[in-house]
Amino acid sequence: MLISAKRCLIAYCLLHFSFIAAAQQRCSFDEILKADIEAEEALSHRLVTIEDQLSKWIVNHERIQERSAYTIPIVFHILWNTTAENISTEQIQTQLDILNKDYAAKNTEIEQVPGIFASLVAAVDIQFCLAQIAPDGSVTDGITRTRTFVDSLDIDNVYSSAADGQDAWDPALYLNIWVANLKNNQVGFGSYPGQNAQEADGVVIDYSVFGINDHPRLNLGRTLTHEVGHYLGLFHPWGDGLFNINCSGDDRVSDTPIQDNTYAGQCPDLAANLPESCGSTDMSMNFMNYTNDECLFMFTKGQKLRMLATLLEIRSSLLTSSGCQNIVQPQVDKGIVSIGPNPVNGTLYISTFLEQAATNIELTIYAMNGKNVYHFEATDLATYFSHLVAVDKWASGPYVLVLNIDQEQIVEKLLVY
Ligand SMILES: [Zn+2]
Incomplete structure (x- = not known):
């Protein structure tokens, strides 16, 4: 187990100090x-080895080919004590869609990227x-939903x-995301490859900043977009995670200004x-900054390469997962379904982004004899639409x-079993 009590103490002291300056x-x-x-000497050596793997892959893939997106299965672990912390399924779906849209560069704000950075915008090819x-x-x-019986939780x-x-569900096959009321005003953490023990590998996020919310x-x-980036x-x-905010750090991505x-x-x-x-224009709208959510718009091509390198070199077992084999994502001109x-x-x-x-969404499900068994219609919708259909009492068999x-x-063939 790499998470030591020592780390907790050091982390708490650092956090305590930093929160005096900025809540x-x-x-x-x-x-x-x-x-x-x-706290752990071997971690530095692991990070050097991983950096070597990533940089070799990036050098060999700089002229990256357009391709369909890789898909990573997510499990959300909702840890709740109060009703507000027991986030609804609709809220979870909304957050997932935000994540997908940000990684696909299909967020509406992408048009606001300043001209100086427009050529660097990347769709990451990860969904x-x-x-x-x-x-x-x-x-x-x-x-998963777990009642905690404590007011708040340390990340550890x-x-x-x-x-x-x-x-965790097997972190080799799922991206585990824990949603909880976090102690010490923390809002999020994503474990860097090789950082945490396998059972603690994933992302942690405070319930108050999850999905569309009142923060x-x-x-x-966008806290989740950012943490999944880590x-x-x-x-x-x-910088490189060592908190050097003095122009001496480097994120190891060539097209993000220091x-x-x-x-x-x-x-x-x-x-x-x-x-x-640091002698150049800052990319304040990059998802990896601390900028307010409404002012975060983009990943760069260099960041895309680094994320693909991480997925294909370090986290490739995720691509063997059958966790999402039953999702259908038909292409539409207007966005993601x-x-x-x-x-x-x-x-x-069913969700769309x-x-x-x-102006109009109409859903109809037919039995194979042509009988209309379900109909739903809505008008004047937002860009996001989510709808749940309970089919648990339906007869088994194919539907359209x-x-x-x-x-x-x-048009999709649907199989109820
Ligand atoms: Zn961060």
């Missing part, structure tokens, strides 16, 4: 990595799905059922003079699902 900072990654390196198959082979909705406690948390600055679900091998733009500002609590006016530091699981025997989840709000989104039509 509820964006991310605990730098503090925890620094404390881990001080995420709610696990449909659990480690034991059973059908799941990709969500979320990983274990014995410590008021929830044991004054972190209200659009999980996929990214550092903050100002900066000495975290942009915590800020939202620079991009119509005015762009912020500068997700239908699943299919086959289904409990609840069918569109470029432009749809027809989904109309304005002028576009999706």
Whole structure:
């Protein structure tokens, strides 16, 4: 187990100190990595080995080919004490869609990237799905819910059922994301490859900044976008995790400018003079900054390469997972549609995340004899749409699902069992 009591003490001291200066900072990654390196000598050697693997892969893949996205199965572990902490399934689906849209560069703010950085914008070719198959082979909705009976949790406690948390699903096959009321004003942490013991490998996020929420600055679900970036091998733009915010750090990505500002609590006016530091214009809108959610827009091509290198070199076992084999994601011009699981025997989840709000969505499901067994229609929708269909009392067998989104039509064969 790499998480030591020593680390907890060091991390707490660092966090305690930092919170005097700034309450509820964006991310605990730098503090925890620094404390881990001080607590475990072997970690530095592992990080050097991993860096060597990543840099070799990146050198050989700089002219990356366009391809369809790799998909990583996610399990969300909801650790709750109060009702507000027991986040709804709809909220989870909303957060997942935000994550997918940000990684696909399909977020609406992408148009606001300043001209100086426009050519660097990347769709990362990594998408995420709610696990449909659990480690034991059973059908799941990709969500575990655990009542904690404590007011709040240290990050180190979320990983274990014995410590008021929830044991991970096999981290080789699933991205584990723990959602909890975190102690010490922490809002998020993503474990860097090789950093945590396998049973604690994944992402931790405070319930208050999850999905679309009421937080004054972190209200659009981008804390998860940021923390998954760490999980996929990214550092903050100002450094390599050792908290050198003085132009001496480097995130090991060639196309992100070095900066000495975290942009915590800020939202620079991009119509005015762009912020500068360390002799160049800062990319304050990069997802790996601490900038407010509404002002985070993009990953770069260099970050994309580093994340793909991490997935294919260090975390490649995720691509052998059958956790999401039942999700269907038909292409539509307007954005992303997700239908699943299919086959289904409990609840069918349908969600869209569109470029432009749809004026009409119509869902009809037909039995094979042509009989209409389910119909739903809604008008004047937002870009995000989520709908659940309970099929648990339906007769087993094939059905045909027809989904109309304005002028576009999706037809999928559905199997209820
Ligand atoms: Zn971070």
